[in-house]
Amino acid sequence: MGVVSNQTIVALSSGANRAAIAVVRVSGRLARFAAEAILDKPLVHRRAQRAILRNPATGARIDDCIAILFAGPHSATGEDVLELHVHGSAAVIAAVLALLPALSDEIRLAEPGEFSRRSLYNGKLDLLQVEALGELLAAETDAQLQQAQRQLSGELGAVARRWADELVQARSWIEAELDFSDEGDVDSGAFGRARRATLALRGEVGAVLSGEAHGRRIREGFSVVITGRPNAGKSSLLNALTRRDVAIVSERPGTTRDVIETSVALAGWPVVYVDSAGIQESTDPIEQEGIRRALSRARQADVVVSVFSHDAPELDAADTGSLGTVRVYSKADLGGQPPPGALMVSSRTGQGLEGLELEIIKRLSASGPAEASLVSRERHRRCLVEMRDCLDRSLAAGLPELAAEDLRGASSALSRLVGQTDLDTVLDRLFEGFCIGK
Template sequence: MLAGDTIMALSSGALPSGVAVIRLSGPRVREAFLYLAGELPVPRTMALRRIGADTQLDQGLVVWFPGPHSFTGEDCAEFHVHGSPAGVKAILRSLNTFGIRLAGPGEFTRRAFENGKLDLIAVEGLGDLLSAETEKQRQQALARYDGRLTERVETWRDVLLDLRAEIEARLDFSDEGDVTEELPSSFVDELANLKNSLVEALASINSGRIVREGVRVALAGAPNAGKSSLINALSKSDIAIVSDEAGTTRDVREVPLDIGGQLFILLDLAGLRETDSRAEAEGIRRAERAIQDADILLWLEAPDTEVALQPATNATVVRIGTKSDLGPTGSYDLQISTATGFGLDALVDRLRAIGENLVGGEPSLVSHERDRLGLEQAVSAVDEAVLYHSNWELAAEALRHASLALERMIGRVDAEQVLDRLFVSFCIGK
C-alpha cells in the first residue's frame, strides 16, 4: 500500500450481477467524480447520474463521502451501476486515467485503521463479520466491530493510568506537600479488582473461540460403527463414503453444520483399531489427535461391530448406540438409526444443548489468540505490580507493561506486526 494513492475496487462481488458497486478512496476522488458524474451531490445522499465524460458508460446512483467523515477518513465515493462486466471494466478504465489504481485485499479497511477510524479490535470484528456464517457469529462479530471489547480495554487502561499516576506522583514529586509518603490503602484492592476483571475476561476466551470457530464434534468408534453414515444424515448430503469395508476413512473430514445459530464442525474420523496398514495407522493417529482437541465426542458403537477402546479426552462425551434398526443394543445416552431416522432429532437437540452450555448466554467478545496473549501479559504484569507494590519503581514498570499489553490489543503499538497477516483474509473492496 502506498500512502497518498487513490484506490478503487469492485466491492459487490462477481459479475455479471444485478448491481455493481465501485468504491473509491483517496485524494483524487473528488476530481474523478466531477469528471465522470458531474457536480457533487449532498454528502451521503444518493443521486441518479449519467456515468461517463465524453461517452456515456452507464447510468446509476452515485454517493459522495467527503473526508474525514467517511469509512476510510479520506474522500470516498461509490458508483452503483449495472452489473455488466463490460460496463464495469469501462468505468474502471476511465478512473485509471486519473492515476487511480485497483485496491488490494482489505486496503480500504487498512486506511480506516491508519486514519484512526477503526482500532485493531474493530478491524478484526469487521473481518469476522464478513466471514460470519451463523447468527451467533454475527452477534459476536458485530459487537466486537461496534467497540464493546474496546470499551472494556479502555476501562482497564484508565484504571492502570490512575494507579500509575499514584506511584509516579510519589516518585517525581515526593517533596511536594500535597503528596503523601504512602500509597492509598485502596491501592492493592484496586489492583486485585483489576486482575479479577482481566482473569474473568480471559476465562471466557474458550467460549468466544467456540462461537467464532465452531464447536468441534468428533465422531469416533470402531470401523463400521456408523460414523460416515451419521455425518451424511446430519448434513443431509452424501459427503462421506459409506462402505462395509473397514478402514475406508483415513483422514479427518470436517463438515460444518448450523444448529440453532451456532456453528458445529463435525469431524468424520478413521475407525479405531489395531492395523498393519501404515496409511490407516496414520489416519488413526490423526483421529486420536482430533479427539483430544474436540469439544464434544460422539462415541459410536454398533451391534454388528467390535467395540473399540474409548480414548481419554476432556471433551463432553455422548455415548451413542447406532444401527438400532438391527436389533437390541446396550446402554447408551442415545440410540439412533440412520436407516430409519430414529433418534436423529434427539441427537441434534443434545448437540444444541451442549453447545449452548459451552458458549453460555451472550457470545464472548474475547475470541482471538491475540486477545489471549494480551490479557495473559496484562495479568502477569498486574501480578508483578502486586508483588512489588512496596517498591515503587518496580511496581510502576510492571503497570506500564500491563498498559502496553492492552494498547497492543487495540493496535496503538506494534500494530504493523499483525496488519499484513490480518488483511490477507479480507476481500477486495473492503
C-alpha cells in the same frame, strides 16, 4: 504495505458474482474529481443521485447509475468517498474499474483491506473493530453475527481505554509514593490504593479472558468429533448429520483414513463435524497414521460423539470432549439393545438424529454465556494473558519499584491489544485475509 499512501483507490466493494447491482467505491483526494470526470451532473454530499456514467475520453455511455459522494471526514474511510451503484454486469464493472485508474496516475486499484486500513488510520475504526469487521463479513451463523456486531460496536476498545487510564493512575500513585516517601508528608495510603486498583483490574481482565475460549469457538466453529471402532457407522452418521454425501461409506472396516471436516450451522451455532479412521490395532502404516490423526482430533474435540453398534463394540477409552461426550448406538434400524445412557440412532432411517443434535446443542450452549464474547482471536488472548500475568506479578512484588515496572508491562500489553504498538505488523497479517474493496 506499511503506510497509507495518498493515492486515490478504487475497488469493487460488492460481491464478484453476477447480480442486479454492483457497488464500486473510490476513496481519496481525487474521488470528487473522478465523479466530475465521469458523471453528467455534480454531486451533493451524502445524497444518492441518479447519473449517467460515461468514458470521458470517448464519450461512450457505460451505465445509468446511482452515485453518492461522502465528503471527508464524514465517510467510511475519513477521506472523500465516491460510491457508484452500477448494474452488476461483468462488462460494466470491468469498464468502470478500467476507466477510473485511467483518469490520473494518482488513482489506482485498491489492495485487500485497504479501505479498512484507511478507516483505521483516520480514526474511523480502531484495530479491534477492523478485526470485528473481518469477522462480520465472514459470519455464517447467527452466533457469529451477534458476536461480530458486539465487537464491532467498539465495546472492548472502550473498556481497554478505561483500563489504560486506570493503569496510568495506579502507576502514578506508586511513583508519587516513591518520589516523596522521604519527605514524610506523602499520603502513605497511595501504594495501597494502587494495589487495590490493580486487583480490581486483574479481576476484569480475568473475566474477559474467561469468555475467550467461547468466543474463539464461535468464530472458528465448535469441533464435534465422531469417533469409534471401524464400521461403527461414523461416516454414515457424518453424512446424515450434514445432510451431504461427504464421506465414503462401505461395509469394509477401515474405509476412512483421512480426517474429513464439514461445517454446518446447528441451531445458529457454528459446528465443524469431524469424521476419521475407526480405532483398532493395525499393522498397516497408512491406517496407523489415520488412527493417530483420529485420536489427536478426538483429544482436541469440544464434543465427542462416540459411535458403536451391534457389530462394533464401544471404545472403552474414548476421549471426552471439553464439553462432553455423547454416546450413540448406531444402526438402530437393525434392532439390538443399547446400553443405558446411549442414544439409539439410525443414519439409514433418520431415527434419533434430531435427539442427537439436541444433545450436541445442549453441550454447546453449556460452553459459555449466551451473549457474545468480547474477544475471539488468539492475538487478543495473548495480549490479555500477558497483561494478566504482569498484573499478577505487580501484586506479588514486594518493592513498589517492581510493582510499578510490572504495571508498565501491563500497559504495553494493552497497547498492543488496541493497536497502538505493532500496528502495521498486525494489519499486514489481518488484511491478508480481507478481500479487495473492504
